[in-house]
Amino acid sequence: xxxxxxxxxxxxxxxxxxxxxxxxxxxxxxxxxxxxxxxxxxxxxxxxxxxxxxxxxxxxxxxxxxxxxxxxxxxxxxxxxxxxxxxxxxxxxxxxxxxxxxxxxxxxxxxxxxxxxxxxxxxxxxxxxxxxxxxxxxxxxxxxxxxxxxxxxxxxxxxxxxxxxxxxxxxxxxxxxxxxxxxxxxxxxxxxxxxxxxxxxxxxxxxxxxxxxxxxxxxxxxxxxxxxxxxxxxxxxxxxxxxxxxxxxxxxxxxxxxxxxxxxxxxxxxxxxxxxxxxxxxxxxxxxxxxxx
Amino acid sequence: xxxxxxxxxxxxxxxxxxxxxxxxxxxxxxxxxxxxxxxxxxxxxxxxxxxxxxxxxxxxxxxxxxxxxxxxxxxxxxxxxxxxxxxxxxxxxxxxxxxxxxxxxxxxxxxxxxxxxxxxxxxxxxxxxxxxxxxxxxxxxxxxxxxxxxxxxxxxxxxxxxxxxxxxxxxxxxxxxxxxxxxxxxxxxxxxxxxxxxxxxxxxxxxxxxxxxxxxxxxxxxxxxxxxxxxxxxxxxxxxxxxxxxxxxxxxxxxxxxxxxxxxxxxxxxxxxxxxxxxxxxxxxxxxxxxxx
Numbered sequence: 001x002x003x004x005x006x007x008x009x010x011x012x013x014x015x016x017x018x019x020x021x022x023x024x025x026x027x028x029x030x031x032x033x034x035x036x037x038x039x040x041x042x043x044x045x046x047x048x049x050x051x052x053x054x055x056x057x058x059x060x061x062x063x064x065x066x067x068x069x070x071x072x073x074x075x076x077x078x079x080x081x082x083x084x085x086x087x088x089x090x091x092x093x094x095x096x097x098x099x100x101x102x103x104x105x106x107x108x109x110x111x112x113x114x115x116x117x118x119x120x121x122x123x124x125x126x127x128x129x130x131x132x133x134x135x136x137x138x139x140x141x142x143x144x145x146x147x148x149x150x151x152x153x154x155x156x157x158x159x160x161x162x163x164x165x166x167x168x169x170x171x172x173x174x175x176x177x178x179x180x181x182x183x184x185x186x187x188x189x190x191x192x193x194x195x196x197x198x199x200x201x202x203x204x205x206x207x208x209x210x211x212x213x214x215x216x217x218x219x220x221x222x223x224x225x226x227x228x229x230x231x232x233x234x235x236x237x238x239x240x241x242x243x244x245x246x247x248x249x250x251x252x253x254x255x256x257x258x259x260x261x262x263x264x265x266x267x268x269x270x271x272x273x274x275x276x277x278x279x280x281x282x283x284x285x286x287x288x289x290x291x292x293x
Numbered sequence: 294x295x296x297x298x299x300x301x302x303x304x305x306x307x308x309x310x311x312x313x314x315x316x317x318x319x320x321x322x323x324x325x326x327x328x329x330x331x332x333x334x335x336x337x338x339x340x341x342x343x344x345x346x347x348x349x350x351x352x353x354x355x356x357x358x359x360x361x362x363x364x365x366x367x368x369x370x371x372x373x374x375x376x377x378x379x380x381x382x383x384x385x386x387x388x389x390x391x392x393x394x395x396x397x398x399x400x401x402x403x404x405x406x407x408x409x410x411x412x413x414x415x416x417x418x419x420x421x422x423x424x425x426x427x428x429x430x431x432x433x434x435x436x437x438x439x440x441x442x443x444x445x446x447x448x449x450x451x452x453x454x455x456x457x458x459x460x461x462x463x464x465x466x467x468x469x470x471x472x473x474x475x476x477x478x479x480x481x482x483x484x485x486x487x488x489x490x491x492x493x494x495x496x497x498x499x500x501x502x503x504x505x506x507x508x509x510x511x512x513x514x515x516x517x518x519x520x521x522x523x524x525x526x527x528x529x530x531x532x533x534x535x536x537x538x539x540x541x542x543x544x545x546x547x548x549x550x551x552x553x554x555x556x557x558x559x560x561x562x563x564x565x566x567x568x569x570x571x572x573x574x575x576x577x578x579x580x581x582x583x584x585x586x
Contacts, residue, residue: 023443028447029451031454033442083404088404089401106381108379108382112446114408115408118412119411119437119441122436136428140415140416144419150316153325154322156405157322
């Protein structure tokens with residue numbers, strides 16, 4: 001219950017900051033700003049920015065120093081959802097219980113709204129104060145590489161290409177590492193960098209991010225086949241219908257559940273060097289695993 | 294003739310730098326990197342980066358300090374072409390005499406290749422050395438705002454929305470100011486900033502960019518109706534077919550030609566404070582106007 005209150009408070013804080021960073025909804029041209037607001041304020045859980053802020057605090061930093069980096073990551077996450085939902089990609093009609101951006105605004109505007117959110121992410125990140133060990137250059141490179149053609153976009157490409165193919169467990173892992181774990185790890189690393197984490201600490205947080213990100217995606221794969229569209233707030237069973245590569249498809253449901261548990265335990269272990277300071281991060285990882293899957 | 298040799302030499306220099314900054318074509322996943330190379334090395338004139346470098350030199354700076362900013366702008370320009378060509382936007386099959394990115398790689402990969410080029414632009418720009426008056430923060434904000442939802446993307450949105458509509462000359466100017474002049478002005482401003490230009494000098498270069506950018510777009514509008522697809526290296530007559538808002542459509546061909554000339558003269562006048570140092574910029578502006586229109 002305490003965690004729920006924490007999540008709600010952080011969500012509000014992040015929403016307020018995003019509203020500050022974004023042009024007003026009626027700024028000219030209104031269509032694009034309405035579309036950006038529509039997707040960015042669609043009731044997302046703000047998981048990535050929350051974990052960025054929690055990491056900053058666990059590493060002795062502040063919300064204030066990390067908030068613009070957290071918001072930048074959320075804009076990138078939202079852009080990637082808008083483009084992933086397009087007919088030429090996953091072709092999804094619903095997201096978070098409402099029509100997807102292209103269903104509401106048309107495909108052209110959806111492509112541009114994604115582009116605009118990706119662009120503004122870098123603008124927002126310029127507000128981050130440098131830490132002694134990390135300058136704006138480090139922050140920018142972290143974001144660009146996490147979101148780039150060898151990480152986030154690589155995952156989406158590999159996912160597109162795997163559709164309808166029989167793929168190996170290694171290939172599936174490559175997709176999930178990049179499609180999901182990359183940006184989550186970037187959020188966590190940015191939080192740690194904003195708190196001036198040592199190289200050793202940053203490595204530990206990177207392992208935390210990668211394990212947590214993989215666990216999160218395995219669970220998402222499972223939920224797609226075990227839950228209804230209503231429970232998910234998006235179309236259920238889409239992965240199977242699109243012959244997507246998923247953990248349940250490659251290794252079966254029970255082994256996928258065991259894998260999710262193994263990865264989450266690995267994530268918890270990565271936090272050990274932080275001691276009591278990592279309490280919130282443990283709680284967040286637990287929260288992700290305890291979704292009913 | 295001297296200018297042609299200059300352009301060719303600069304084009305080579307920029308291509309070499311872009312090859313250095315980009316992942317290899319066969320980097321995993323190969324599809325996305327092949328698509329990025331396909332569009333980025335399609336024989337573009339490199340007008341924006343060339344004018345960025347020429348501005349840096351005219352303001353007493355160096356190619357070395359400006360080259361990564363110049364390459365960042367070219368990546369943004371190429372991403373915007375890939376996305377503009379999509380079926381949901383301008384629906385163009387040819388670009389620079391070859392199939393457009395989505396025709397060659399499919400729509401999903403074309404969306405992602407555009408995303409990847411936009412992302413890598415910000416990564417490339419982090420290599421720019423700061424000038425006394427301008428830090429990486431200034432460079433990043435310049436790029437993000439020039440490419441963002443109130444400039445480059447605003448122009449594309451307004452252009453999409455104007456299709457088939459009767460629009461005023463003021464609205465047409467808004468489209469062209471943002472769709473074309475914004476990124477050209479950003480290139481020029483980045484060149485001036487890399488050379489540590491004073492605020493006054495930067496203002497003059499901004500006016501140069503805006504006038505030149507508008508002139509360039511008016512000429513493009515004219516060429517679309519006066520040249521063949523072969524001459525253009527892209528589909529001719531598309532603007533009229535798509536009921537696009539263009540200068541010839543709004544004010545007729547002769548008045549459009551006069552407007553192009555007026556704007557180019559304004560661009561030349563903006564360079565006056567730079568004296569003899571602006572010789573190359575005058576030549577470049579002349580070259581743009583002297584395209585046969």
